[in-house]
Amino acid sequence: MQKNTYKFMLILLLIGCMLILTSCGASTQPITAESTGVWNHYFVYPLSWLITFVAQLFNGSFGLSIILVTIFIRLVILPLTLKQNRSSKAMQAIKPEMEELKSRYDMKDPKEQQKFQKEMLSIYQKHGVNPMAGCLPLFIQMPILMAFYFAIIRTEEIARHSFLWFNLGSPDPLYILPIVAAVTTFIQGKITMRTLPANMQVTIYIMPAMILMAALAMPSALALYWVIGNVFMIIQSYFLYGRTKDIELNA
Template sequence: MSRKLSLVLMLVGLMVIMTGCFNINEPITSESEGVWDSYFVYPLSWVLIYFAEMFNENYGIAIILVTILLRIVILPLMIKQTKSAKAMQAIQPEMQKLKEKYSAKDQKTQQKLQQEMMKMFQEHGVNPLAGCLPLFIQMPILLAFYHAIMRTGEIAGHTFLWFDLGNPDPFFILPVVAGITTFIQQKMMMVTDNPQMKVLLYVMPVMIVAFAIYFPSALALYWVIGNIFMIVQTYFITGPKVGEKKTGGAKK
């Protein structure tokens, strides 16, 4: 699990670094060059403008629709991630027994524990890192969408509900909602008592809130809608108790 945590933190850090490396002040147009701008950012910008024009220049609705569209596109991967979480939940009792059996902290015992864990994963057809694949897909999409929002000049100055899409939410409502929905979504997916993963459960919402306070409200709106989509998806695929640890032979 520590490996998975490191991977998640690495991806988050990479997103932060890459956000600052690209020129977000350069408007994105059909004339923009380069693989990143031509095949990632501009298509999202074009889709945003297309939907906005369908709804009388309402870029708030456009962002909501594009967010849902993106989530539908990666839905097969997210279903795989959710089912992987459910599979991990099912073998929690066996994992706990192995941890108790090999509780000694010496290196030899811990190596034996890892070997038994891997054997158990293979027997049950569970890949503990399967849930990381969607992260590799989502991060470039999120970063590209961030650029599309920042570099689509038509968005600046447009309002939706109480906030200006091109500026941070002055009342901090969106950042708070983004943080809360991030926590709920991660809590529903949490299937381990590993302390490091529990730290991530609280760290990620805080990071999202911090980003949303300074980023344009359009991006915070994307996070909120995306999180709600994930919460509903998880509920219908696995039920509301996906993140609860089963004990003994109790059945759901």
């Protein structure tokens, strides 16, 4: 439970950083093949090129390209998400055993703490559980998602095109995308963050509010990206968290 809280707060922090960087204009210069720096050359530009390439395949539709590339990116990182989910379930499965072990030691005594740590590692080894396995995929996913976020912002061609009823380079005049982005963010949070402690449940409302305020002011291309990503995550989360089958631990 505490582990899920840390993950949730990390995601909030990363989204906050993206919004701050964008509003400050620190990383919004147009991206090209000549852009320098490891982040630009190896992360942002390849995704910008992919968005443009897919748009050319579909008669210059950058809106459709954002939808397809968003789904593609989510599918690419899906194995990492599955690994993270399996690790979380494994940690939950051994939680009663860990609590029972902890109750046998005086955690204020350094010597007792050392004994507890040794037995804790033994339990991890017994069940084949790696406590760090759930965090590593998250740290791999976030740079990819952040790079895609900035690729959308910094690809000049996107701002010059329209999709459905909105201009991709301007906020949605009907406010439909921002509202849908916020609602889908809330639904996703309710599914994936329901294991948060009761006193942390309010944080489920923070992310939708952040997304709503950002989507009202930022280009519709970003709101479209958030909506598609959220819908994908809701479907994914239903299959990952909507079923309560216990994970089988290694003997």
